[in-house]
Every structure is written in C-alpha cells, then in structure tokens.
Amino acid sequence: MTFPSLSFGDMIAKTPIVQGGMGVGISLSGLSSAVANQGGIGVISAAMIGMNEPDLAKNYTQANIRALQDEIRKAKAMTKGILGVNIMVALSNFADLVRTSIQERIDIIFSGAGLPFDLPKYLTEDSHTKLVPIVSSGRAAAIICKKWISKFNYVPDGFVVEGPMAGGHLGFKAEQLDDPEFQLENLVPQVIEAVKPFEREHNRSIPVIAAGGIFSGADICKYLRMGAAGVQLGTRFVATHECDADMAFKQAFIDAKEGDVTVIKSPVGMPGRALKNVFLDDVDEGKRKPFKCPYHCIVTCDIKKSPYCIAQALANAKKGRMKLGFAFAGQTAHRVDKLLSVKELMDSLEAEYNEACAGPAPTGN
Known part of the structure; x- marks a missing residue:
C-alpha cells in the first residue's frame, strides 16, 4: 500500500500532502521545491516575502512583487513538481501578489485569512493556475462556491479546511478553539457535504484537504478514510x-x-x-512599546493599539533573532524532536500511513 495521489482537475500530485504556506519567510523556494520533488505540493508563503529587499520600506509594492517572482522562479528551477503560493486575503497587497503568481504560472493559489470572494477575477484566458480557498466551515465553502459560480462561472478547484489546532492565525474565535464542535474531525465531513451539490451540478470533483494539527501518517490515514482527498501539514516541515x-x-x-x-x-x-518565548512574555508584561507601522501590510491590523509590528517580529524570528520575534506553530509542535530531510519526513509519514491503513478502520466515526 502506498499513498494515493491527489488531483486538482488535470493536476495530479503523487502524494496527498500539501505543505502549508508558512510566513514570514518560513516556506520559500527551498522548502516548497523539496516537497514538490517528493511528490507533494510545495507552497511558498507570499506574506511579507520582500523582507530582504533593500527598498522594502520605500517601495513596498514593487519589493514584494519582485521577491515573489524570484522565489517562484527559483523554486521552478529546482523542481518539476507541483508548486503553490499561499496568499492571505487580509494582505493589503493581495491583488498584486495574486496577479504576479498567475503571471508566473504558479500551479495553485491557496488563499485564506478572509474569504477570497474575487479571486477568479484575476485569471486570464491563458491562465494555468488553480484556485483553492482555505476555509474553517462548510458554510464558508458553500458561500464561496455560490459567489464564484454566479459571478465568474468558476467552480473552486478544491478547498483546504483548517481546524483550530493549526499554527499561525486561526479563523476561529478564541472560545471556539477547544470546543469539540469546531474540531477538524467535525469540520472535514461538513465541508465535504457542503461541496457535494456543486460537484453534482457541475459534474466535477472538488477535493477537500484537511489541515490543522495533522502530525503522523496515522492522522493522514484517518482523514483520508473520512473522505478528505489530502492533508496539509505545516509544523512538521519546519x-x-x-x-x-x-x-x-x-x-x-x-x-x-x-x-x-x-x-x-x-x-x-x-x-x-505560537511558541512561548521571551518576546511574547515581554508583550504580556507590557514591556513592548507601541511602534511606527512601516508597511501597512495587513488590512485588519490595529496599528494604534498594537505593542509590536507582527511582520517585523515574524521576520526577525525567521532570521533566528528569537528575542526580537516569535514563531507561529501548530498544536503538535512539541512532538517535533529532531531535524530531518524532507525526503526522510515524507518517507516516515508514508510508512506510518501504510501501517495505520493496513489495520481495520476504527468504528464509531
């Protein structure tokens, strides 16, 4: 037994694993191309991708476009596999990043942190790019399907359903994070059911990818048995x-x-x-002072009340300056115990998957 493939229409990944897009700068061309080379879907995070560009502060728009072009081109030079870009709806330069990704002929755009209602409008007649929204409920998936079909005559190419155990920004209220009703096990079947009428009506499959807190091959077996077409893992790839x-x-x-x-x-x-550290302790204790906002990168950011710039903090952490920033991480981060190559990780996930799926399916699901 080996992993089943994952298809977005005519685009077929040998392995049903999507590497989560992790910003700022955690998943760029290096990680995404390595995952794609192992048959998974490698994903570049577009959030503040221009952080190393010398003109970022003066020329925010162009610096980010240039950096995204560079990372996509570098990744393509390193792999013939499937590559995606993760672009948050909440980014102030969302439209520029989407247009750039489509022009660079990226295979898939994954888009969450808000509902990407107008995403299909950026496609051109010769576009090759698939569009996969990230949602946290069946209701959100159904709303996007209706909007895209009525406005653009476009059926989503798939959905990622992200549960509350994911790392980074979460599409839930704080009190929902531990509520059993909102756990991924409940959300996946809801999203699968929500897209079924659209699949039937348009005679095409809309694969649903389970995400958030998935750690082992046994977890992958569980969600694939539940009807998910694939899984998304972020934390494991760090x-x-x-x-x-x-x-x-x-x-x-x-x-x-x-x-x-x-x-x-x-x-x-x-x-x-996120992972607790000195920086976050300082924030809690009121030691971080309000700052000037250099970028206006996130539409919803409360600049007046915020004690720190999240883009700067995440960029510092990416560069190893952990006292000046912090790491977003999934709930399973504490189970990560050693450094591996992407190939070793993917091989071990497949071995665990084979072992788990060789046994009988658990009852009561």
Whole structure:
C-alpha cells in the first residue's frame, strides 16, 4: 500500500500532502521545491516575502512583487513538481501578489485569512493556475462556491479546511478553539457535504484537504478514510534541512515542550497559535512599546493599539533573532524532536500511513 495521489482537475500530485504556506519567510523556494520533488505540493508563503529587499520600506509594492517572482522562479528551477503560493486575503497587497503568481504560472493559489470572494477575477484566458480557498466551515465553502459560480462561472478547484489546532492565525474565535464542535474531525465531513451539490451540478470533483494539527501518517490515514482527498501539514516541515528559516527558529520547535504552545491575541485581530518565548512574555508584561507601522501590510491590523509590528517580529524570528520575534506553530509542535530531510519526513509519514491503513478502520466515526 502506498499513498494515493491527489488531483486538482488535470493536476495530479503523487502524494496527498500539501505543505502549508508558512510566513514570514518560513516556506520559500527551498522548502516548497523539496516537497514538490517528493511528490507533494510545495507552497511558498507570499506574506511579507520582500523582507530582504533593500527598498522594502520605500517601495513596498514593487519589493514584494519582485521577491515573489524570484522565489517562484527559483523554486521552478529546482523542481518539476507541483508548486503553490499561499496568499492571505487580509494582505493589503493581495491583488498584486495574486496577479504576479498567475503571471508566473504558479500551479495553485491557496488563499485564506478572509474569504477570497474575487479571486477568479484575476485569471486570464491563458491562465494555468488553480484556485483553492482555505476555509474553517462548510458554510464558508458553500458561500464561496455560490459567489464564484454566479459571478465568474468558476467552480473552486478544491478547498483546504483548517481546524483550530493549526499554527499561525486561526479563523476561529478564541472560545471556539477547544470546543469539540469546531474540531477538524467535525469540520472535514461538513465541508465535504457542503461541496457535494456543486460537484453534482457541475459534474466535477472538488477535493477537500484537511489541515490543522495533522502530525503522523496515522492522522493522514484517518482523514483520508473520512473522505478528505489530502492533508496539509505545516509544523512538521519546519524542522527540516530544506525549510527556509534560520536554524535557531527550527531549534525552537525541536526544544518545545507541550506547555510551550500557546494562543496569542495577534495585532491583526485574530487569535494565533505560537511558541512561548521571551518576546511574547515581554508583550504580556507590557514591556513592548507601541511602534511606527512601516508597511501597512495587513488590512485588519490595529496599528494604534498594537505593542509590536507582527511582520517585523515574524521576520526577525525567521532570521533566528528569537528575542526580537516569535514563531507561529501548530498544536503538535512539541512532538517535533529532531531535524530531518524532507525526503526522510515524507518517507516516515508514508510508512506510518501504510501501517495505520493496513489495520481495520476504527468504528464509531
């Protein structure tokens, strides 16, 4: 038994694993191309991708466009596999990043942190790019299907359904994070049911990808048996040689204990799951002082009340300056215990999957 493939229409990945887009700068060309080379779908995060461009502060728009073009081209030079870009709806330069990705002929755009109601409008007649929204409920999936079909005559190419155990910004209220009703096990069947009428009506499949807190091959077996077409993993790919973050960032995951994973109130107005550290302790104790906003990168960011710039904090962490920033991480981060290559990780996930799926399906699901 081996992994089944994952298809978005005529685009077929040998392995049903999507590597989650992790910003700022955690998943760029290095990680995404390595995952694509192993038959999965590698994903570049577009959030503040221009952080190393010398003219970022003066020329925010062009710096980010240029950096995104560079990362897509670098990744394409390293793989013939399937590559995606993750672009948050809440980014102030969302439209520029979408247009750039389509022009660069990226295979898939994944888009969450808001509902991407107008995403199909950026496609051109010769576009090759598939569009996959990230949602946290069946209702959101159905609303997007209706809007896209009525406005653009476009059926979504798939959905990622992200549960509350994911790392980074979460599409849930703080009180919903531990509520059984909102756990991924309940959300996946709801989204699968929500898209069925649209699949029937348009005679095409809309694959649903389960995301948030998935750690092992046994987890992958569980969600595929539930009807998901694939899974998305972010946290597992951080402690890999090919991940684009500094070793100090990766080490924070390897060293993390169970109590180190916490939920913060992000300046962008959403809860976010992160690893506790000195920087976040300082924020809690009121030691971080309000700042000047250099970028206006997130539409929902409360600049007046925020004690720090989240883009700057995440960029610092990516570069290994952990005292000046922090790492977003999924609920399972404490289970990461060593550095692996992407190939070793994917092989171990497949072995665990084979072992779990060789046994009988658990009853009561």
